[in-house]
Amino acid sequence: MSPPWLSGPVPSPLWLAVIVLGLAGLALVAYALRALDVAGAVGSFVLGFVVAGLGGLGWLLLMVTFTGVGFVVTRTGRLRKEERRIAEDNDGERGLRNVLANGAAAALAAFAGQIQGVSRTVAALAFASAVAAVTADTAASELGSLAARARRVLPPFPAVAPGENGGVSWPGQAAAAAGALLIGMLSVPLLGLGWGHAWIPAVAGFVGCQLDSVLGASLERDAVRDGPLSKQDVNFIASAVPALVVLVGAALLL
């Protein structure tokens, strides 16, 4: 069983000080290592504070896990990505829009836990689903772009260059499944969920990643194609939709 100081709400002002110190440290390290620009670092601090204040330390640590996974996979195969011209701009440095695109749905799920009638377990499942979706998508995008071949996710499934929006590959799908599964499993000790519930964010995260690919293939604009959605819009929608589905479904069924 997960200890309440980890998976429960913030138990005291001193504990909040620990969280603020930790968040400040993470933001400064992320900025110093060029993982985030200034606005992104400030945004991640605020977002983390909101999540920790509403959920607790464990909720924050689940988001930190996503950040850590993102940091590692972005820098994996960097040279090969640069050769293929699919590396993230600015040496992989993320800004405020990236932070919000990947964290806003999770923060909204944490807010949902404050709504009367939404239990902590239901909010935790929605929160974990949002985090699982962005983790799965980041892992799939970054590791899938190193694959030898890829196909467009929509019929007639033509071959596309690995890393292209809307393209999917077996290594990318495996990375997505691994990322979603990791978050699902970590949500047990960190959010206080039961093992019987861990599959929910894992499945929701994987499905969210597929939604990201479909939107990427159909509605996302990029350098060669016009569309109504930016990359950040797609990231947000692909994490918010599974979180919302899980929130409503869990509220009705649990």
Add this chain to the structure above:
Amino acid sequence: MAVRNRSTLALGLACLLSAGVLGGVLVHDGEVGTDEALLDQVERGDEVRLKGALVRIADVAPGNHTYRLDTGDAATRVLVRADVAVPDGTYVVEGRVSSVGEPAVGQPRAVVVEASSISEPILFG
């Protein structure tokens, strides 16, 4: 790995280290992670971690001491049995609940804990 600014990196790492140390001290000192709020629900066999003022009330035999632990919860009287003798003071007690006496009307609930460890807070006594 490209480092933008070593001073910022050092400051960030210092913040993370401070958070870890402060968090560790808070848990060790029983400022978080204790079960006083659950005392009205504990049952025989439960593992508990309690912080409070420990007062020795009986030495049954060498290596068998009984204490009263004041956790600030007037609805529950906690007795602690331990094989170590410690001076009166504030401690964090960990152990297993060996018996629970259901209260008579108007009386506090009695919980007896067999202590496996009694530790003194470092900062937050």
